[in-house]
Amino acid sequence: MSAESPLTRAADPVLPSERRTAARARMLVCLRGVTKRYRTAEIETTALAGIDLEIAAGAFIAVMGPSGCGKSTLLNIVGLIDSPSSGECHFGQHEVSRFPESKLAELRKGNIGFIFQSFNLIADLNVWRNVELPLVYQGVPRARRRDLVLEALDRVGLGARAKHMPDQLSGGQQQRVAFARAVVGNPRLILADEPTGNLDTKSGETIMWMLKALNEQGTTILMVTHSASHAARAHCVLSLSDGRIVATRRPSAQGHASGHAGALVG
Numbered sequence: 001m002s003a004e005s006p007l008t009r010a011a012d013p014v015l016p017s018e019r020r021t022a023a024r025a026r027m028l029v030c031l032r033g034v035t036k037r038y039r040t041a042e043i044e045t046t047a048l049a050g051i052d053l054e055i056a057a058g059a060f061i062a063v064m065g066p067s068g069c070g071k072s073t074l075l076n077i078v079g080l081i082d083s084p085s086s087g088e089c090h091f092g093q094h095e096v097s098r099f100p101e102s103k104l105a106e107l108r109k110g111n112i113g114f115i116f117q118s119f120n121l122i123a124d125l126n127v128w129r130n131v132e133l134p135l136v137y138q139g140v141p142r143a144r145r146r147d148l149v150l151e152a153l154d155r156v157g158l159g160a161r162a163k164h165m166p167d168q169l170s171g172g173q174q175q176r177v178a179f180a181r182a183v184v185g186n187p188r189l190i191l192a193d194e195p196t197g198n199l200d201t202k203s204g205e206t207i208m209w210m211l212k213a214l215n216e217q218g219t220t221i222l223m224v225t226h227s228a229s230h231a232a233r234a235h236c237v238l239s240l241s242d243g244r245i246v247a248t249r250r251p252s253a254q255g256h257a258s259g260h261a262g263a264l265v266g
């Protein structure tokens, strides 16, 4: 990757100041030297070992790597679910690495939506209530909630299933409900942790198509996947190994891997 690549350009300290300012303005997430260690009585595990990553607003990034390399930990930190052991973590204008949980939760609301491999729907709430839940937490008034839930369910083609319980739906339908729940508050960032991992090929394609369409409308996406063909829909693929970013590449340049340990992506 050349020094002029758009993947790394804004991280270059020799940029003219007006270009640095413009690059900062479109930055949504910035991690600098982020580590995460887990300690138990017997052992210490280093899940992230020094991550430098800048995600521009509007980017679609795939994260790949073997089990245990730190992908979910990275998503949890970017998603403000967890805090780093050391390093800096910026979300928008906020440096959040030392934020208490209450402030992280406040910032997550309306800004970040999550899609998980196992859907994580609430079993005893129907489809409508599952999708409505983030809006309830955000304090959105009832009439506005109704409009937004209807819109989100229409978007995933499940308007007719609003009263169904999760266990009355197929896996593909459940993931579409989870997608609707993630996007209902119109968040700036969607974090998807193996969103097609439990789906058949056709349902997986539907979810990928919906993610791509969402990104084309401006939502930033960070997606963990084991599927090379799904990663190819992203603008950029990060490869993780032992808690480090060991390569970044454009999917169009399959097989090319740079040695950069961090990237501005988007």
Ligand code: ADP
Binding pocket: 038, 039, 045, 046, 047, 065, 066, 067, 068, 069, 070, 071, 072, 073, 074
């Ligand atoms: P991946 O998503 O790539 O499979 P993870 O981010 O889940 O990797 O985990 C990275 C490493 O951190 C693994 O060795 C895992 O066992 C460890 N780890 C993750 N979460 C915890 C935790 N809560 N407590 C202890 N170790 C953890």
